[in-house]
Structure formats: C-alpha cells, structure tokens
Amino acid sequence: MLPDVIRLKECDPSFVREVMEAGGQGVSACFACGTCVAGCPTVEAMDHPPRRLMRMINLGMREEVLASDTVWLCASCNTCNTRCPRGVEIPNVMAAVKSIAIREGVQPDERVAPVFYQEMVDSMVRYGRLFEPRMMLMVSLRSGQGVEGLMKNAPLGLELFKKGKLPLRPHRIKGTKQLKTILENIRTMEGGK
Ligand code: SF4
Ligand code: SF4
Numbered sequence: 001m002l003p004d005v006i007r008l009k010e011c012d013p014s015f016v017r018e019v020m021e022a023g024g025q026g027v028s029a030c031f032a033c034g035t036c037v038a039g040c041p042t043v044e045a046m047d048h049p050p051r052r053l054m055r056m057i058n059l060g061m062r063e064e065v066l067a068s069d070t071v072w073l074c075a076s077c078n079t080c081n082t083r084c085p086r087g088v089e090i091p092n093v094m095a096a097v098k099s100i101a102i103r104e105g106v107q108p109d110e111r112v113a114p115v116f117y118q119e120m121v122d123s124m125v126r127y128g129r130l131f132e133p134r135m136m137l138m139v140s141l142r143s144g145q146g147v148e149g150l151m152k153n154a155p156l157g158l159e160l161f162k163k164g165k166l167p168l169r170p171h172r173i174k175g176t177k178q179l180k181t182i183l184e185n186i187r188t189m190e191g192g193k
Contacts (some may be wrong), residue, residue, distance in 0.1 A: 001121055002048070002056075002064065003064070004133055006059065006061065011059050011060035011061055011062070012061075012062040013060045013061040014060070015057060015060040015061075015062040015065070016057055016058050016060065018100065019057050019060075019093060019096045019097060019100070020096075020117075022096035022097075022099050022100055022193060023029075023092050023095055023096040023099070024057075024072070024089075024092055024093035024094075024095075024096030024097065025089065025092070026086070026087060026088045026089055026092075026093075027054055027057055027058065027088055027093045028058060029086040029087065029088055030051075030055070030084075030088050031052040031060060031086060032051055032054065032055050032154075033051070033085060033086075034049075034051045035080075035081035035083050035084060035085060036049075036050040036051055036054075036081075036083065036084055036088075036090055037049045037050055037051050037080075038081060038083070039075060039079040039080065040079060040080055041079070042073045042074065042075055045069075045073050046068075046069065046070040046073050047068055047069050047070060047109075047110075048068050048070045049070075050070065050074075050080055050090055050094075053065065053068060053070050053071075053093075053094075053097075054090070055094065056068075057093070057097070061065075065097055066097065066100060066101045066104065066106045066107055067106060067109075068097075068108065069108045069109060069110030069113070070094070071095075071097045071098045071101070072098065072108060072110055072113035072114050072117075073110065073113060074090075074091060074094040076091040076094070076095075077091075078091060098117075101114075102114075111142075111144055112139065112143045112145070115138070115139050115142045115143040116135075116139050116143075116155040118142075119134075119135045119138045119139055119142070120135065122138075123135055123170075124177070124179075125179070125180065125183060126170070127170040127171065127172045127173070127176065128172055128173030128174075128175065128176050128179050129170075129171060129172075129173060131170035131171075132160070132165075132166055133157070133166060133167070133168070134156060134170070136150070136153055137142065139149070140153065159188040165173070
C-alpha cells in the first residue's frame with residue numbers, strides 16, 4: 001500500500017544503495033519516464049507498476065517496497081530493460097529486492113509467487129530438477145489456497161498426467177550430493193544469507 005503522504009523523514013536513504021549492492025545496479029539512474037510500464041505483461045496484477053517501484057526505491061521507502069507484490073509478479077521477461085532509456089536493469093532490481101525480502105523474512109500479501117519460488121528451489125535441491133506434483137501440493141497448502149486450490153488445479157494436472165508430463169515419482173539427477181555442495185558453497189560465499 002502506498003501512504004497518502006510520503007514523509008521523507010520516515011524514508012531510509014540508504015535503501016537504494018542496499019538494493020544496488022544486492023544486484024540492482026543502475027536503479028538510481030531511473031528518471032521515472034514510465035517506458036517500462038508500457039510493455040510489462042504483468043503490470044495489471046502488480047500493486048505498484050515498475051516505474052513507481054523504482055521511484056519508491058530511490059526515495060528510500062524500504063518497508064513499502066519490501067512488502068510489495070510487484071517483485072514477485074515480475075516474470076523477468078526483459079521487455080522493460082530493453083526499452084529503458086536509462087539502461088536500468090529492472091529485472092535485476094526486482095531480483096535484488098526479492099533477495100532482501102527473503103533475507104528479512106518479509107511476507108507480501110501475494111503468497112503464491114513467493115511460495116512457488118521457494119518450492120521450486122526446494123525441488124531443485126532435493127532432486128536436481130522439478131518434481132511438479134509435490135510442488136503443486138506444497139504451493140496450494142503453504143500459500144493458503146488449501147484443498148480449494150488443489151481442486152482448481154486438478155483438471156490441469158489431469159491433462160498433464162494424461163500427456164505423460166506429470167510423473168508420479170521424482171527423477172533425481174545423478175549428482176544431487178554435488179549439487180548440494182555447490183549450493184552450500186554459494187550460501188557460504190554470500191555470507192550464509
Ligand atoms: S523505463 Fe527506465 S528510466 Fe523510465 S521509469 Fe522505467 S526504469 Fe525508470
Ligand atoms: S521484466 Fe518484469 S517488470 Fe519488466 S516487463 Fe517483464 S514482467 Fe514487467
């Protein structure tokens with residue numbers, strides 16, 4: 001939610017640097033032209049369009065930015081940054097905000113996308129690839145969709161199953177141990193975050 005009045009004394013001027021250090025380099029170059037909004041395929045679902053989110057980051061509206069569902073609904077399609085006249089790598093900015101939100105345990109109102117990301121990573125760590133039935137189950141349960149969500153997705157699941165696209169057992173890659181070691185090393189390099 002955007003407050004009616006933005007009080008600069010309540011903003012965090014160091015936030016923009018924090019985002020840049022997390023991988024969102026270039027966000028400070030944004031001059032709020034709005035070109036990024038024009039071609040964004042998911043903007044209708046976002047609580048803040050990309051232009052506004054860039055502005056909020058630059059103003060230091062840390063709390064509102066981290067609680068926004070925009071970064072979770074960005075599809076990383078790159079339409080915006082190929083058009084941005086200031087060369088802002090918008091998907092990277094979105095990813096940087098996401099990593100800060102995860103690190104701080106901030107839960108946005110939009111629950112499906114964050115849980116989907118977490119379950120996707122969990123599946124990769126466990127099996128080395130996606131195991132869709134478990135993912136669908138866990139996303140429905142953990143995002144609060146419950147049985148209703150499962151029932152909603154059941155027809156799609158059945159179609160996929162009939163086409164042989166929904167295995168009943170996970171197919172593990174051979175090197176799951178090595179994969180775990182690689183991921184642990186990455187976490188260590190990132191300071192255990
Ligand atoms: S297109 Fe680039 S400069 Fe324009 S609002 Fe979007 S991020 Fe900012
Ligand atoms: S990368 Fe994200 S913000 Fe940019 S156009 Fe695609 S969905 Fe929208």
